[in-house]
Amino acid sequence: HDVYVQAVEALYDEVEPDTLLMPNSVNGLDYAPAVANRRSLPLVTDAIDIKRDEGLSVTREKYGSKVETVVEVDADRAAVTVRPGEWPPAEGTDDTEVRAFDADIDESAVRSTVTGFQEVGGGDVDISEAEVLVSVGRGIEEEENIALVEALADTLDATLSSSRPIVDNGWLPKNRQVGQSGKQVTPEVYIAIGISGAVQHVAGMKGAETIVAINTDPNAPIYDLADYGIVDDLFEVVPALIEAFGGEPPDI
Ligand SMILES: Cc1cc2nc3c(=O)[nH]c(=O)nc-3n(C[C@H](O)[C@H](O)[C@H](O)COP(=O)(O)OP(=O)(O)OC[C@H]3O[C@@H](n4cnc5c(N)ncnc54)[C@H](O)[C@@H]3O)c2cc1C
CATH class of the missing domain: 3.40.50.620 (HUPs)
Known part of the structure; x- marks a missing residue:
């Protein structure tokens, strides 16, 4: 200081x-x-x-x-x-x-000195540096299902991020959270999967160049922002995307 x-x-x-x-x-x-x-x-x-x-x-x-x-x-x-x-x-x-x-x-x-740093969990990844983000929200329903979006991120050589409830549930570490109380990101592509698009989330990703949303609710606010929208069940769409890009969807 x-x-x-x-x-x-x-x-x-x-x-x-x-x-x-x-x-x-x-x-x-x-x-x-x-x-x-x-x-x-x-x-x-x-x-x-x-x-x-x-x-x-x-x-x-x-x-x-x-x-x-x-x-x-x-x-x-x-x-x-x-x-x-x-x-x-x-x-x-x-x-x-x-x-x-x-x-x-x-x-x-100089009255204060830094005596050390303590890593917050998963400090290896900086989502604000990623070019492509696959971001998961509460639509994923259960922790076990995170493997599905992880597989999409792997297939696309993208980085995994999330909305806040996923972090609050302890399903992903805090450094993956996009939004007002998480990180601001400006990737080339942001794929929002099962994310409603609450203002606090949008505050962190509205600067993305291209936004793709996958959400069953055609009235979800994320569609006000999205360049491309897939109004369908993520449990159908994500495995199809993984296959289309040459990957193998996990059994969940
Ligand atoms: C002070 C404050 C700070 C906050 N900071 C943040 C922040 O930094 N980041 C953040 O993200 N939030 C933040 N929040 C929380 C924010 O208000 C929302 O509650 C949160 O963003 C909602 O997360 P979500 O979109 O994952 O969940 P939800 O709003 O529950 O949305 C889930 C979406 O998934 C869709 N869905 C459900 N099932 C399926 C399916 N099978 N296939 C496809 N779609 C499906 C639903 O239609 C729904 O739109 C903050 C809130 C407050 C008050």
């Missing part, structure tokens, strides 16, 4: 930006308020869109992603934390100069 605060503060003083952008991550949310406070900057957190024309406008979500609000910042300079995964990664740096910055850290002001 103290090291980041000092480093970002020093960088801010050197660059003197109109807008100081920081990640809305666990770490970012630790040091951003301290930096903003020490430099008397208004702080807007969890931005999903930012515009700077006359002044600075920052879009945020409220009420569990049901409402978007635009904050017009009434100040010349401001600090903003940006929600990770909200934009696809930039290709290259264009004509922006990227350079190293050496900050002088006052060691005597």
Whole structure:
């Protein structure tokens, strides 16, 4: 915390930006308020869109992603934390100069140190890096049936992710959860299987390039978002897809 605060503060003083952008991550949310406070900057957190024309406008979500609000910042300079995964990664740096910055850290002001890291279960996979995600929801009914979507993910060389109830049930580890209280993902293809498309889930995957939904309910909100929809029983569709892509459906 103290090291980041000092480093970002020093960088801010050197660059003197109109807008100081920081990640809305666990770490970012630790040091951003301290930096903003020490430099008397208004702080807007969890931005999903930012515009700077006359002044600075920052879009945020409220009420569990049901409402978007635009904050017009009434100040010349401001600090903003940006929600990770909200934009696809930039290709290259264009004509922006990227350079190293050496900050002088006052060691005597460092009051906290990291003594170690504890892995949350299944820390081997980062779903936010995946190009193709096969994502499973409560429509899968039972833990034993997860093997079916796992087989589809294997066949497609994709990564397995899920909605929150699957994680809450302990059927997949927390790092597989997509959504507001999970991870934000922006894969090329997102296949939502037995997922209704609740706002908290959509908050994590609406940036996917192509969305395919498999759901028996034609009125499921996921279809408002999907590019392709298969309104049918996943227990029929998923084995057929596995076979179509050259795999072998498991017996479940
Ligand atoms: C503060 C807060 C934070 C939250 N954060 C998250 C989050 O990060 N991620 C998240 O996912 N949720 C989150 N939630 C929960 C969210 O509100 C929903 O409850 C959850 O996303 C629903 O998961 P689901 O779509 O798997 O289940 P359901 O909503 O139960 O949907 C299951 C779907 O499967 C379909 N189905 C059933 N059987 C079949 C079949 N045989 N074949 C095909 N389709 C079938 C049904 O038609 C249904 O649409 C959060 C909630 C709150 C309050």
